[in-house]
């Protein structure tokens with residue numbers, strides 16, 4: 001049998017999580033892999049409060065929404081204590097299984113972990129009905145287990161150096177704690193998405209049993225242990241507004257410009273020698289060859305793409321022209337003016353990327369276009385640029401290269417986030433790095 005309808009338990013759990021992330025409580029020890037303990041906690045609010053008041057709070061629970069299952073009418077969960085179970089949306093907001101109906105269910109993990117959508121998840125799984133919007137599925141995972149799943153999804157672990165893994169773990173841990181606290185403070189239900197809206201997370205990392213795979217697993221485990229609990233803070237003691245991206249193209253972006261409305265950090269544009277070097281090498285090759293492009297890229301927006309952009313921004317049926325109004329000192333576009341058949345509009349580069357598709361218009365560091373800015377657009381528009389992602393904060397390609405050159409995790413983090421201080425524990429006050 002799956003857990004009985006349990007609104008009280010879920011409500012208390014989320015109340016607890018949000019309360020902790022505001023820094024008001026000390027969290028409980030993780031429940032991953034401990035079904036008995038999990039069941040007790042979910043049933044008894046008193047148990048939650050008692051644990052919350054204890055001093056064993058180095059590893060709080062993180063609610064992570066599983067995007068691949070969001071809105072589905074049916075969710076299949078493997079390795080539950082009853083084997084494989086199927087949950088379906090039924091009528092207005094009820095979850096039904098062969099056993100009956102419920103508003104929500106919480107599944108405790110077996111020693112294997114719960115299987116969903118091809119992944120194995122540590123910790124509990126909460127499935128909730130969301131009316132006509134289908135089901136919501138959330139993994140309630142201990143912080144360190146969560147970070148242990150994020151790092152392999154964000155990095156190429158096979159080629160990663162230990163310092164690179166540690167730096168990513170600290171950045172991801174800080175991001176998770178700060179983001180949850182920030183959302184809670186805004187009155188939102190605190191959870192993280194498991195995709196690039198927050199951080200990529202696919203459950204427990206597993207690469208098989210070969211000797212090479214075991215070495216990778218061991219490297220991750222050691223880096224996680226060496227960086228356990230460490231976070232970045234502002235000098236005031238607040239958790240740092242950590243951002244990271246795939247590759248900056250040679251110079252990182254100021255967070256307030258790359259993420260307008262999302263980040264309040266000022267300054268912060270940092271030279272990145274590895275990306276500048278790799279980008280220059282790649283541009284010296286033919287852009288049409290099939291060699292893997294790490295930093296340099298080229299993409300042509302079709303006439304259909306441009307007209308869809310014009311329509312989306314209510315500029316008229318066709319896009320006629322693009323002008324660059326403002327760039328930073330390193331060539332990264334800030335603001336563009338788009339002119340359609342009906343009217344013109346000025347938008348940020350971040351908005352332009354979001355409208356056109358950030359996976360194709362890979363960064364704001366655009367070296368040239370054809371036709372050039374300011375010229376009439378009759379067909380498509382070719383962009384050639386450097387970097388991938390918003391460009392703010394920690395550069396992952398730069399981190400990879402610097403770690404292999406012998407830099408420590410702390411040195412890498414402070415290079416890209418110079419205003420941050422490394423705290424030895426996310427529960428303690430910040431300390432200056434040596």
Ligand SMILES: [Zn+2]
Pocket residue numbers: 247248249250251272274275276395396397398
């Ligand atoms: Zn870089």
